[in-house]
Amino acid sequence: MATNNSQDRQNKLVNPQHNPTVATLLSIIPGLGQAYNKRFLKGAALFILFAAFVIAMMEFISSGLQGLVTLGDIPREDDSRVFLSNGILSLIFTAFFLSFYILNLQDAYKDAKRIQLGWKVPNIREGFRNAWDTGFPYLLVGPGLFLLIFVVVFPLLFMVFLAFTNYNLYNAPPRNLLEWVGFQNFYDLFTINEWRNTFINVLSWTLIWTFVATTLQIALAMFLAILVNDPRVRFKKLIRTVFILPWAVPAFVTIIIFSAMFNDNFGAINLQIIEPLFNTRIPWLQDPLWTRVALITIQVWLGFPFVYALFTGVLQGISSDWYEAADIDGANRWQKFRNITFPHLMFATAPLLIMQYSFNFNNFNIIYLFNQGGPAVRGQTAGGSDILISWIYGLTFENQQFNMAAAISIILGLLVATFAFFQFRRSRSFKEEGTF
Amino acid sequence: MSTTTEKKPMSKKKKNILEMTAIYTIIGIMFVIILYPLLWAVGVSLNPGTGLYGAKIIPENWSLVHYEWLFFDARSNYLVWYRNTLFVAISVSFLATFFVGITAYAFSRYRFKGRKYGLYAFLLLQMFPILMAMVALYILLNTVNLLDSLIGLIIIYIGGAIPMNAFLVKGYFDTLPRELDESAKIDGAGHFRIFFQILLPLAKPILAVVALFNFMAPFMDFILPRIVLRSPENFTLALGLFNMVNDQFANTFTRFAAGSILIAVPIALVFLYLQKYLISGLASGATKG
Numbered sequence: 001m002a003t004n005n006s007q008d009r010q011n012k013l014v015n016p017q018h019n020p021t022v023a024t025l026l027s028i029i030p031g032l033g034q035a036y037n038k039r040f041l042k043g044a045a046l047f048i049l050f051a052a053f054v055i056a057m058m059e060f061i062s063s064g065l066q067g068l069v070t071l072g073d074i075p076r077e078d079d080s081r082v083f084l085s086n087g088i089l090s091l092i093f094t095a096f097f098l099s100f101y102i103l104n105l106q107d108a109y110k111d112a113k114r115i116q117l118g119w120k121v122p123n124i125r126e127g128f129r130n131a132w133d134t135g136f137p138y139l140l141v142g143p144g145l146f147l148l149i150f151v152v153v154f155p156l157l158f159m160v161f162l163a164f165t166n167y168n169l170y171n172a173p174p175r176n177l178l179e180w181v182g183f184q185n186f187y188d189l190f191t192i193n194e195w196r197n198t199f200i201n202v203l204s205w206t207l208i209w210t211f212v213a214t215t216l217q218i219a220l221a222m223f224l225a226i227l228v229n230d231p232r233v234r235f236k237k238l239i240r241t242v243f244i245l246p247w248a249v250p251a252f253v254t255i256i257i258f259s260a261m262f263n264d265n266f267g268a269i270n271l272q273i274i275e276p277l278f279n280t281r282i283p284w285l286q287d288p289l290w291t292r293v294a295l296i297t298i299q300v301w302l303g304f305p306f307v308y309a310l311f312t313g314v315l316q317g318i319s320s321d322w323y324e325a326a327d328i329d330g331a332n333r334w335q336k337f338r339n340i341t342f343p344h345l346m347f348a349t350a351p352l353l354i355m356q357y358s359f360n361f362n363n364f365n366i367i368y369l370f371n372q373g374g375p376a377v378r379g380q381t382a383g384g385s386d387i388l389i390s391w392i393y394g395l396t397f398e399n400q401q402f403n404m405a406a407a408i409s410i411i412l413g414l415l416v417a418t419f420a421f422f423q424f425r426r427s428r429s430f431k432e433e434g435t436f
Numbered sequence: 437m438s439t440t441t442e443k444k445p446m447s448k449k450k451k452n453i454l455e456m457t458a459i460y461t462i463i464g465i466m467f468v469i470i471l472y473p474l475l476w477a478v479g480v481s482l483n484p485g486t487g488l489y490g491a492k493i494i495p496e497n498w499s500l501v502h503y504e505w506l507f508f509d510a511r512s513n514y515l516v517w518y519r520n521t522l523f524v525a526i527s528v529s530f531l532a533t534f535f536v537g538i539t540a541y542a543f544s545r546y547r548f549k550g551r552k553y554g555l556y557a558f559l560l561l562q563m564f565p566i567l568m569a570m571v572a573l574y575i576l577l578n579t580v581n582l583l584d585s586l587i588g589l590i591i592i593y594i595g596g597a598i599p600m601n602a603f604l605v606k607g608y609f610d611t612l613p614r615e616l617d618e619s620a621k622i623d624g625a626g627h628f629r630i631f632f633q634i635l636l637p638l639a640k641p642i643l644a645v646v647a648l649f650n651f652m653a654p655f656m657d658f659i660l661p662r663i664v665l666r667s668p669e670n671f672t673l674a675l676g677l678f679n680m681v682n683d684q685f686a687n688t689f690t691r692f693a694a695g696s697i698l699i700a701v702p703i704a705l706v707f708l709y710l711q712k713y714l715i716s717g718l719a720s721g722a723t724k725g
Contacts, residue, residue, distance in 0.1 A: 081575055103549065136627045137546035141554065144539035144598050151595025152561055155569035155576060162572065224466065227459055232452070239463060241708060245470055248707035250656040252674055253696040256681055257477045260689055268476060301469070309715045358563065364659060369678075389568070396570060397663075409568050420563040 014118030023112035024105050033108030038121050042131075046104060057093055064090030071165070071178045080165075080178035088157050092149060156413075163406035169399065185407040195404070198380035198391075205292070206387040210361045213299040218353060220300055221307035226341065229315045240312065247305035255369040258298050259285075262370075285371050288384025295385055299366055307349075307356065314348045315341070358419060362412075364389045388412045481693035502694035513668050514695060517676040520586060521654055524672060527590050529651035532597040533643055539602045541631055544609035545617065561599040574663050584666035592660060593653065601646045608642040609635065645713055648706070655699055673699055 027033030031047030034040075068087025072078030115121065122130065163185055165178045189195045228239055246254065261268045262284040270281045284290050322340045331339070346353075364387075367373055373386035373394060381399055382391040388408065395405035482498040506514040543551060573592065574583075582588030616638075617630045625633070636643075654661075658674035665671055671679070673695075681692045707714070 079579075081579055085576060085579060099550075133627075134548070137542040137548040137551075140538045140542035140546075144535045144602065145554075147535065147591070147595040148561070148598050151592050152564075152569070152599070155572035156564065158572035158576060159569050224462075227462060230459060232456060233459060233463075242467055242470055244708065244711060245474065245704065248704040248711075249474065249700045250674070250696075250703055252656060252658050252678065253477075253700050254473065256678070256692065256696070257473050260480075261473060261476065301473075309711065313715060362568075368659075392568070393570065393659075396574065402575070406572075413564060413568060416563050417560070420560055 013116050015116050018112060018116045020109050020112035020116065023108040027105050027108035030101065030104045033105075034111070037108065037111045037115060039111065039127065041124055042127060050101075050104075053097065057097075060086070061090040061093055065094075071180065072173075073177075075177050076175065078177065079174040080167075081173050084161055084165075084178070085154075085158060088154060088161065091157075092154070159406045159409050162402055163410050165403055167402040167406075168404070169401065172400070181403075185403050189404065189407055194379060198382050199408070201377075201380065202382045202386055202388055202391050205385070206361065209292070209296070209387055210357055213296045213303070214353075214357045214360045216296065216300045217303040217356065218307050221304040221311055222345065224304070225308050225311035225315055226337070229312065240309075243308055244305045246302050247309070251302055251365055252369055254302065255298065255366050258294075258301075259370045262294050286375050288375060288377065291371050291375060291385045295366060295370055298370065299360065299363070302366070303356065303360070307353070310349050310352060311345055314345055317348075318344050358416070361387075361416075362389045363387070364393065368393065477693045478697060480690050481697055483690050485690065502691045503698070505691060506695055506698070513671065513676060514673075516669055517671050517673045520670060521672040521674075524586055524590055524593070525651045525654045528593045528597070528654060529647045531590070532594045532601065532650045533647045535594060536598060536601040536605055536646055537636070537639070537643060538631070539598060540605035540609055541635060543602065544606045545614075545635075558599040558603050562603065570663055577664060583664060584670055585664075586670060589654075589661060589664045589672075592664065593650070597646075597650055597653075601649070605639065605642050605646060608639055612638050641713065648710065648714075652703060652706075655703055 023033040023036050025033075026036050029047070030050040031043040031045075034043030034046055037043075064086040067083035068090065070083070071080040072083050111121075164180055164182060166181045166184075167173075167178050171178070189199055224243065227233070228236060228243075233239070262270075264270060264281065264283050264285050267284070269284070274280065274282055282290055284294050318341070323336060326336050326340060367385060367387055367390040371383070371385055373383035373390045375384050377384050381395060381401070383394075386394065389412065392405045392408050392412070395401045395408070479494055481502055482500070483495045484497060484499045484501055506512050542548070543555060577583045577588055582591075612635060616634055620630050620634050654672055654674075656674060658672075658678045661672045661675040662678070665675060668676070668679075677692055677695050677699075680688050680695065
């Protein structure tokens with residue numbers, strides 16, 4: 001009964017004549033609704049801010065959005081790229097404007113509602129204090145967000161837009177104007193034989209590469225970690241230090257060293273290992289298959305130390321009770337591995353292992369530094385060992401096929417995003433978010 | 437592990453010795469596979485000739501001529517590259533840690549509108565390599581005249597570092613008890629004081645990891661510099677060395693080897709010295725973040 005009473009009191013309108021809807025409607029001109037709520041200073045500040053924004057940016061935004069549609073009118077004078085980037089900037093500003101506008105409406109409505117329920121409007125000092133408290137996190141996030149938008153979001157958007165234009169070597173600003181071509185680039189990618197074959201070849205190698213290289217990396221790391229974790233093995237610290245070395249040395253240095261060692265004519269692998277043993281030379285850099293084999297070998301060399309370090313940490317943490325209990329039950333080593341060690345390792349490191357897969361999926365460095373995606377393959381723009389990301393690089397900087405590069409980037413992005421989506425659902429931090 | 441399938445029952449001691457020999461043999465083979473390429477690079481850098489062809493892992497008459505060339509020859513830009521890289525690395529390390537710190541603090545300690553979307557955006561953006569936007573970055577930097585400038589490079593590095601690292605640090609902040617800042621608030625401490633005097637000192641370990649990662653990245657990355665930088669006096673070490681071998685692979689390889697050993701050794705030493713923190717930092721970021 002008592003709770004019912006207090007609820008009644010809470011719902012009783014102290015100021016029934018103060019109408020939230022009116023406040024919201026008045027706020028269509030920002031600041032007026034706040035003035036109606038008798039928060040004059042806040043209203044004035046909002047009004048001035050919005051007015052300043054509109055006056056300063058209206059011109060830029062409207063011409064920017066217009067430019068985004070036309071991409072310039074006068075050939076040789078209008079640079080379509082500038083139109084495109086101004087257009088995207090205008091879109092970003094508009095998005096900001098709209099979200100603040102909606103916040104303004106919500107604010108007016110909320111305050112009015114609270115006044116209706118008998119809330120006293122705070123005086124100026126308290127108002128400032130509240131504004132400082134609620135505004136503080138935005139102040140913190142602001143600079144980082146600003147950088148993020150201009151360095152990451154803006155270029156990504158630019159790339160997305162490029163995929164729908166005809167920007168290539170023969171049609172390049174400022175000489176020519178760009179035009180919107182809709183989904184033509186994607187259509188070409190899947191219908192023109194040359195593009196389609198290349199795309200399928202590169203995509204299948206990318207998937208094989210990601211799966212084989214990463215899985216071998218993890219398998220080797222697991223094998224070695226379990227081996228070294230044996231209590232009878234001594235000099236653990238030394239072993240660990242040497243095993244981590246490939247991770248510690250900058251990768252670009254070791255990859256170039258490897259590409260010298262795998263050199264067909266005077267590399268150490270051919271001269272000192274293959275030739276004395278088999279009396280032949282393997283065309284590591286000339287034959288796509290051997291290049292791929294070499295790449296996977298090198299990636300395993302480069303990538304296993306990180307996983308090894310992780311696994312070693314986990315192994316040391318597994319309680320020996322598990323193994324003692326298994327011994328009592330008469331389990332053999334394989335059973336112990338399958339039922340105790342393996343699940344422990346996987347449970348603790350799964351997110352990081354998945355990250356290894358996504359890292360290799362976009363592992364540009366090794367592909368490019370080892371053989372620049374080569375050897376060249378007749379009739380296609382990608383080399384025999386190119387993965388998607390290095391193919392995009394080649395299309396951009398060697399063939400200047402910006403439109404196709406952007407289109408393939410989008411497909412790559414969709415693949416990554418699908419993958420990311422499943423990552424999200426597993427990510428613990430989102431499940432725990434609600435518990436605060 | 438295959439000893440369980442042995443037919444003849446062996447004495448425990450004999451089995452033990454056999455197993456240990458097998459384990460040490462495997463470890464020994466791994467040692468050779470790991471150390472050979474690295475020692476080969478050291479050996480090659482000590483060869484007097486510049487070519488790859490005559491280069492041997494144990495040179496007959498070794499010399500430091502390539503190291504001398506890098507430092508003292510008028511045609512060598514090595515010291516300039518070193519200075520550029522240090523400038524980029526220090527700026528990025530300092531600024532990125534600062535931005536990441538305050539962003540992570542906001543996301544960990546405040547509940548504000550758009551927070552959830554922000555977290556989603558960070559998670560999503562850290563999946564996209566910045567390389568994917570290179571088409572746009574190249575054209576863009578070209579239009580705003582930041583091509584071939586170290587400042588442009590620094591800005592891109594910082595922006596790219598935020599999503600991944602902010603998540604890592606946010607995860608760490610989340611583990612610090614909230615009672616700390618609440619009691620400080622009751623004592624009258626403001627937002628900035630709570631951050632600088634209470635949380636920042638506690639978050640030192642993870643911030644050190646972030647600073648270190650961002651310091652080392654410019655030493656190892658050659659692709660962004662390659663897109664952004666044009667003239668040799670603006671190169672960073674990685675890009676300069678890459679171009680050195682890329683121009684005429686076999687002819688300057690020994691020189692390249694010398695140059696890369698001079699960056700690989702300090703980085704590897706720092707890395708090995710701090711490995712524990714790096715691994716635990718990464719592991720906690722992945723499971724908690």
